[in-house]
Amino acid sequence: RPAGRGMAAAAFERRVLRRAAEHHYLRVRLELPDGGARPSAAQFKQLVVTALRELHGEVGAALPVDVLTYEEKTLSAILRVISSGLVKLWSALTLLGFYQNRRCAFRVLQTSPFLLALSGNSRELVL
Amino acid sequence: QNSFTVCFSVGYSAVALNHVIDFKEKKQEIVKPTSPSELFPSLPIVQGTSKRIKVLTRLTLIVSDPSHCNLLRSTSANIRLYDIIAVFPKTEKLFHIACTTLDVDLVCINVTEKLPFYFRRPPVNMAIDRGIYFELLYTPAIKDSTMRRYTISNAISLMQICKGKNIVISSAAERPLELRGPYDVANLGLLFGLSEGEAKAAVSTNCRAAMLHGETRKSACGVVYTVKKPRKVEEEETAVPACKKAKTQA
Numbered sequence: 001r002p003a004g005r006g007m008a009a010a011a012f013e014r015r016v017l018r019r020a021a022e023h024h025y026l027r028v029r030l031e032l033p034d035g036g037a038r039p040s041a042a043q044f045k046q047l048v049v050t051a052l053r054e055l056h057g058e059v060g061a062a063l064p065v066d067v068l069t070y071e072e073k074t075l076s077a078i079l080r081v082i083s084s085g086l087v088k089l090w091s092a093l094t095l096l097g098f099y100q101n102r103r104c105a106f107r108v109l110q111t112s113p114f115l116l117a118l119s120g121n122s123r124e125l126v127l
Numbered sequence: 128q129n130s131f132t133v134c135f136s137v138g139y140s141a142v143a144l145n146h147v148i149d150f151k152e153k154k155q156e157i158v159k160p161t162s163p164s165e166l167f168p169s170l171p172i173v174q175g176t177s178k179r180i181k182v183l184t185r186l187t188l189i190v191s192d193p194s195h196c197n198l199l200r201s202t203s204a205n206i207r208l209y210d211i212i213a214v215f216p217k218t219e220k221l222f223h224i225a226c227t228t229l230d231v232d233l234v235c236i237n238v239t240e241k242l243p244f245y246f247r248r249p250p251v252n253m254a255i256d257r258g259i260y261f262e263l264l265y266t267p268a269i270k271d272s273t274m275r276r277y278t279i280s281n282a283i284s285l286m287q288i289c290k291g292k293n294i295v296i297s298s299a300a301e302r303p304l305e306l307r308g309p310y311d312v313a314n315l316g317l318l319f320g321l322s323e324g325e326a327k328a329a330v331s332t333n334c335r336a337a338m339l340h341g342e343t344r345k346s347a348c349g350v351v352y353t354v355k356k357p358r359k360v361e362e363e364e365t366a367v368p369a370c371k372k373a374k375t376q377a
Contacts, residue, residue, distance in 0.1 A: 031304065054272060091318045094311040097269040105304045108311055 021113035024086040025068070028093060029076040031105045039099070041070040044077060048089075051096040051106075056088050063088060068115075076109070078118060086111070183210040183338065187235065191217040193224065211341040213262065219244035226254035232340045233262045233295065236285055238278040246288040260295045260337045261285060265315055266305045282319035291325040295333045 030047075032038070039047060045067050053061035063085040070077040081089045093106040110118050186209040213233035216222040225234050227250055234254065236242075254261070263282050267274035285294075296316055300306045307315075309330050316326025 033304065055275070087314060087317050090311065090314045094307050094315060095265075095268050095275065097305075103302070103304050105307070107308060111310075 021083060023080050024083050024111060024113050025115050025118055026079045026081070026086075026090070026093075026108055027076065027110040027118050028079060029074065029107045029109055030099075031107060032075065032099065032102060034102055036100075036102060038072050038075060040072065041067060044070055044075075047096075047099055048079065048093070051092040052089065055092040055095055060088055060092065065089060078115075080115075083113065183341075185209060185211040185213060187213045187215055189215045189217070190221050190225075193221065209341075211337060212344075217243070222246075223250045226250035226257075226259060230344065231259060232337045232344075233260050235262045235264075236281055238264050238281055239267050239274055240277060242281050242284070246285060248288055251289050255289065255293045258293075258336070258340050260293045260333055260340075261289065262295045262297055263319070264299045265296060265307070265312060266299045266301075268315075269305055269307075279319065286320040291321045293333065294321065294325070294329045295337055296329045297334075 030039075030044070045065075048065055048067070049061050052063055052065070056063075064082050065085075066080045068078045068080055079089070090108060090111070093108065096104070096106055098104065110121055112118055211233065212231045213235055214225045214229060214231045215235040215237070216225045217237075222234070222244065225231060251261075263278070263285075265278065268278045294316070296312050296319075298306055298312070313326045313330045316329045317323065319326075321329060
């Protein structure tokens with residue numbers, strides 16, 4: 001039964017996005033136990049790109065990664081990467097061992113396709 | 128000691144301490160494992176649950192000669208004290224023997240150099256049927272870039288034969304910085320060619336299954352445990368008539 005064209009406009013509009021999210025967000029922390037100089041934001045981005053290049057080559061290094069926030073005091077950052085490149089970025093960060101010949105480790109604290117989800121972390125809840 | 132505090136903060140619920148025995152040197156004796164309670168007076172609680180972290184002991188035997196396997200067949204008293212037994216075969220024949228007849232829980236796959244032999248399907252399938260898991264290490268991949276290539280190439284060739292079943296990924300970390308969180312390691316499994324579910328299982332369910340496989344070695348057919356119990360026979364006998372009384376009354 002054909003619906004009447006002259007129906008009144010609905011009061012709300014529903015949008016369903018079937019596409020997967022475009023970007024994935026990662027909250028990471030770099031652990032540098034020795035008390036040397038801490039990397040600046042640019043050096044941090046350079047470190048991420050180097051990690052990608054070491055594991056995935058030039059194609060990996062060309063992956064669109066953005067550092068959205070970076071705190072030098074705690075060495076923690078929020079990275080944004082295109083969803084198809086999440087596995088590459090995550091594995092590159094996991095396998096990174098050295099920063100300027102100093103031992104380091106990346107700890108990925110949270111990852112989510114939504115930036116809002118990174119604001120709350122149930123693992124850090126103090127009950 | 129430090130490594131373990133990192134484990135706890137990163138979210139692992141069971142850790143195994145590894146003792147490596149290399150048979151190339153003469154006169155290797157299997158030493159008694161240091162009990163975990165001696166090393167840590169109190170174990171921290173796993174984040175998210177209320178249980179404490181389990182610390183197990185594990186023995187790795189590097190075998191390059193069939194005569195070394197005799198040690199496993201003989202019931203040496205010290206071997207039974209270890210929770211998990213792993214074997215590291217160096218030749219194809221030993222790999223076949225380890226998969227088909229040896230009583231081990233894990234077969235380690237070499238990641239630091241090119242495999243001297245190719246995997247074949249029959250021994251791998253037999254190992255999967257017997258409940259033996261293949262182990263891959265990821266810490267060499269963090270240290271050196273040539274090791275990275277060998278790790279990934281050996282892992283991929285293993286995946287082609289075993290189709291991703293019965294894989295355990297573990298770290299041979301000597302320092303706390305070489306440890307990675309469980310989800311990071313599961314992501315590495317994706318690099319090796321596992322599917323997402325298999326990769327997560329390689330870190331969680333397969334490891335637990337290997338632990339249980341080790342526990343069944345202490346029991347008969349995995350069902351019956353024998354535990355030394357202090358003599359309490361008289362108490363039991365007096366208890367039985369009481370039950371009988373209750374039945375007749377009711």
